[in-house]
Structure formats: structure tokens, C-alpha cells
Amino acid sequence: MKIIAKDREGKETAIEGRDGWTIMEMLRDGGLPITAECGGACACATCHVYIEDGWYEKLTPPSEAEVDMLDMALAVQPNSRLSCQLTCSEDLDGIKVTLAPE
Amino acid sequence: MDQPSEVQTPIETDVAIIGAGPAGLFSVFELGLLDLKAHLVDILDRPGGQCTELYPEKPIYDIPALPIVTGQELTERLMEQIKPFSPTFHFGEMANALERLSDGRWKLSTDAGTQIIARVIVIAAGGGSFMPKRPPVPGIETYEGTSVHYAVRKMETFRCKNVLIAGGGDSALDWTLNLAPIAKSLTLVHHRDGFRAAQHSVNQMRELVEQRKINFHVASVKALHGEGGKLSGVTLSGHDKSEWHLEADALLPFFGLTMKLGPIADFGINLHENLIPVDTTRFESETPGIFAIGDIITYPGKLKLILSGFHEAALMAQAAFHICRPNEKLRFQYTTSSSSLQKKLGVS
CATH class of the missing domain: 3.50.50.60 (FAD/NAD(P)-binding domain)
Structure with a gap:
């Protein structure tokens, strides 16, 4: 699967996603400047992304823990998610995400 | 600082x-x-x-x-x-x-x-x-220490001020409750009508809103207005992209560390x-x-x-x-x- 990731300057990159890994891990390994300081424990809200082009509705809805942790994120929008809580799968091939400002 | x-x-x-x-x-x-x-x-x-x-x-x-x-x-x-x-x-x-x-x-x-x-x-x-996390609002750093505070050191600083608190965790809710009685006006803004704070604090905050003692907006701070580090107002923005102005002398963002x-x-x-x-x-x-x-x-x-x-x-x-x-x-x-x-x- 592919993840289409846009950085904070608007540059788009296609990143290969590995089934079962999180989108945060793929963004990090793909060299995008994502902080993810808690390492994927849904504990810091620094892997915040916006889900673009109708992909938001296709995702499994956020858990209560993720909704709570999004309260600590900056510039939250209705299409905000924490990328450490999104698992790569073929269903998400082509998903578009934009890094939220820090 | x-x-x-x-x-x-x-x-x-x-x-x-x-x-x-x-x-x-x-x-x-x-x-x-x-x-x-x-x-x-x-x-x-x-x-x-x-x-x-x-x-x-x-x-x-x-x-x-x-x-x-x-x-x-x-x-x-x-x-x-x-x-x-x-x-x-x-x-x-x-x-x-x-x-x-x-x-x-x-x-x-x-x-x-x-x-x-x-x-x-x-x-x-x-x-x-x-x-503290700094909200991505242009020019916010020029107000830090004068009108933008990431912690409350002295409550008196906020007496008779138009106070705006941003965030939805315990710090945001606690300071909303503590500063409401001494501020001239107090507005809480959060991106959703839900909070990760202790339920009794949320209940108390909602009571104050009902009694019209404080205001609550589902919104985020989009722009700051003022001069020489002194804040006079902010532009708030809702999820529907609507924007409105609010008078504010002090902004307290609480988004954790x-x-x-x-x-x-x-x-x-x-x-x-x-x-x-x-x-x-x-x-x-x-x-x-x-x-x-x-x-x-x-x-x-x-x-x-x-x-x-x-x-x-x-x-x-x-x-x-x-x-x-x-x-x-x-x-x-x-x-x-x-x-x-x-x-x-x-x-x-």
C-alpha cells in the first residue's frame, strides 16, 4: 500500500506502507519530520495528522483514548487523527495525510 | 520568560x-x-x-x-x-x-x-x-510573558482581565474554574464539546456557562491582535471556517508539554x-x-x-x-x- 504524505511546507511524498505497522512509523521511517515523542503510546499527541480527501470516513473511528489525547494536540480539525493509532492495510492504499503544525 | x-x-x-x-x-x-x-x-x-x-x-x-x-x-x-x-x-x-x-x-x-x-x-x-506546547498562531511568541501565559504563577495577574483559556484537559478546566470569579470575563475555547478532564470540573464549568458567568466556544484561536506584546483581542475560528472576534487581555493555552x-x-x-x-x-x-x-x-x-x-x-x-x-x-x-x-x- 502507499501513503501520500504532505509535509508542513506542502511537499507531497509517496511512502510505502507495511501491513500491520502504524502510519506514524511509516512517516517517521520515510523521513518526514514527525515528532512522535512518546514512540506510539497514544500519550503525547505529537504525531497529529489531517486525513485528506474523504479518507477520514474510511478509517476505524478513534478510540476514546485517542479522542482524549487529541485534546492535547494543537490546531485540531474535524479530520484530525493521531497517526500512531492508524494501522496500515490494503484498504488504506492511497490514503492522503498532511502533517499538522507544531 | x-x-x-x-x-x-x-x-x-x-x-x-x-x-x-x-x-x-x-x-x-x-x-x-x-x-x-x-x-x-x-x-x-x-x-x-x-x-x-x-x-x-x-x-x-x-x-x-x-x-x-x-x-x-x-x-x-x-x-x-x-x-x-x-x-x-x-x-x-x-x-x-x-x-x-x-x-x-x-x-x-x-x-x-x-x-x-x-x-x-x-x-x-x-x-x-x-x-509547554505553543499553539501555531502567528506572532504568539511576541506576547509570551506579557499577555500569553503557559502557567498561572499569580492569580492576581488576571484580576479584572478579559481572560481566554484554550484547551480541554485538567489544567484548562481547573484554571477556568479558579479564574472565573476574579476575571472581568472568561472564555474557554476547545476544539470539541467534550473534555479529557475530571468530570466534576467539566460539570462545574458547564454550570458556570449556564449561569452566563463564563463563555465556552467550540473553536480555535486563529489570530492574535494587539501592540507591543499587549493583547487586545483574538480571532476565533470554528470548524465550519466561520470566524469571529473576541476581546481578550490574556491568553492561557493549555495543551500539555x-x-x-x-x-x-x-x-x-x-x-x-x-x-x-x-x-x-x-x-x-x-x-x-x-x-x-x-x-x-x-x-x-x-x-x-x-x-x-x-x-x-x-x-x-x-x-x-x-x-x-x-x-x-x-x-x-x-x-x-x-x-x-x-x-x-x-x-x-
Whole structure:
């Protein structure tokens, strides 16, 4: 699967996603400047992304823990998610995400 | 930012450690076995660093011999392990200046006026200092300290002010409740009509809204208006992209903490992409006498794991000994067999 990731300057990159890994891990390994300081424990809200082009509705809805942790994120929008809580799968091939400002 | 409080009499010790996370704490143990005394400085108000600040309840599975341990438990165990060496902690202080003295020792100063004179500095600062998250609103930094505050030091500052609080956690809710009676007006903004705060605080806040004592908007702060660091109003924006103006003299954003390298960047140590390059035999930076361990360092093959920080602490201590005790011979001993080590640990 592919993840289409846009950085904070608007540059788009296609990143290969590995089934079962999180989108945060793929963004990090793909060299995008994502902080993810808690390492994927849904504990810091620094892997915040916006889900673009109708992909938001296709995702499994956020858990209560993720909704709570999004309260600590900056510039939250209705299409905000924490990328450490999104698992790569073929269903998400082509998903578009934009890094939220820090 | 705040001015340092008055400078105190310098403390003299062997080693000053910046950061009281797992790597900093275990350093006390390794240094202690070699009879080296340590003082630790941490911006947080308790030990543990990321382990207690970010994920106190999350289980960690890759600490050798502890199949499962939470960040909180790991910190408590390390504190127990280093107790025999009675380290001194300077919590809630940010290490903000480092100076080399003429006798070769270092003077580390904190924003609270503490001065520590030591032969060796150990930087175990992880991802840097935990600092409040700054909302991405253009020009916000020009209002910080005057109209934008990330903490409440004196409630009186907000008396008869038009106060705007942003956020939806306990700090946002607690300060909404505490400042409502003394502010001229108080508005809470949050991106949703739901909160991760204690339910009774949320209930109290909703009551105040119903009684029209405070306002609540589902919105975010889009722009700040004012002059010379003095805020006069803000533009709020809703999810439907609608925008409206609100009078405000003070903005209090509460979005938790994030790690920033902070003053360490100005210590004159060579950095590579905000990390400290070290040699892997001594874990010393390119500045002799300044050591660095844990997540803040880089070397070929570096892994950001707690267990790596422990190994790095052990090697650092051996090298630090030679700087602190240049005329003494270092004899390597095991805690299992050495009666002198066992005596230090208080077990024999």
C-alpha cells in the first residue's frame, strides 16, 4: 500500500506502507519530520495528522483514548487523527495525510 | 520568560547530571559505586523523565530481567536502587547556563539560581526539556510573558482581565474554574464539546456557562491582535471556517508539554541534528569533561532504548572517574563479590 504524505511546507511524498505497522512509523521511517515523542503510546499527541480527501470516513473511528489525547494536540480539525493509532492495510492504499503544525 | 531568582551559594560536587530520567538516575548508581557524588537537575517536578511524564501507566517490555514494568514502576525501582548514594535532586529547575572555570571545573546554573560546580557534566536530557506546547498562531511568541501565559504563577495577574483559556484537559478546566470569579470575563475555547478532564470540573464549568458567568466556544484561536506584546483581542475560528472576534487581555493555552532541546543548544557543545555526538568508549561529547548519555546522543548504531542508556551510564562513569580522581587508580569490581561495593550499597 502507499501513503501520500504532505509535509508542513506542502511537499507531497509517496511512502510505502507495511501491513500491520502504524502510519506514524511509516512517516517517521520515510523521513518526514514527525515528532512522535512518546514512540506510539497514544500519550503525547505529537504525531497529529489531517486525513485528506474523504479518507477520514474510511478509517476505524478513534478510540476514546485517542479522542482524549487529541485534546492535547494543537490546531485540531474535524479530520484530525493521531497517526500512531492508524494501522496500515490494503484498504488504506492511497490514503492522503498532511502533517499538522507544531 | 521569567528572570532567574537570586543567585545562591554554589554547590560543589563531583558530577552534575542534567536530566533525571532512567539514564540520569542509573548514572547515580554507576558513579556511586566509584564513590562519585552527583547532583541532578530536571525541569520536571519529579524523577522519571519521559517515563513518568508521558507514559507512567504504559507497560514497557524490553527492560532486561523485567518482563513487564510500567514507566512509574521503573522509576520507583531506580530511585530505590540509587538510594544508598543519596543524590541531591533539583526538581522544577531548568539548566540554563554552563561555564568553564579557570581551574577546569564546570559551573552549571539553573533558572532558579542554583549553581553547581562539578568536575564532570553529564547530559542525560533525552529529547530535551519538557516545555509547554505553543499553539501555531502567528506572532504568539511576541506576547509570551506579557499577555500569553503557559502557567498561572499569580492569580492576581488576571484580576479584572478579559481572560481566554484554550484547551480541554485538567489544567484548562481547573484554571477556568479558579479564574472565573476574579476575571472581568472568561472564555474557554476547545476544539470539541467534550473534555479529557475530571468530570466534576467539566460539570462545574458547564454550570458556570449556564449561569452566563463564563463563555465556552467550540473553536480555535486563529489570530492574535494587539501592540507591543499587549493583547487586545483574538480571532476565533470554528470548524465550519466561520470566524469571529473576541476581546481578550490574556491568553492561557493549555495543551500539555513537549520536548525542546532548550538552553543545552547554547552550551557550546557540538550538535548533529539536535543530538550530541559522542565517542562510544567514554560517552564524552567533543568537549572534554562534558559527557552525554541516553536519547540525546548519537553514534553509529545508536538505539533510543532505556537499556542502551544504562550501558552508556556505566561506561561514562568509568571515564568520569579519571577526571574526578586523576591521582587514583580505578579498580573494576563486581557487586556480587566486592565487600567494599556491598558496603557502599548498605548490604554488608
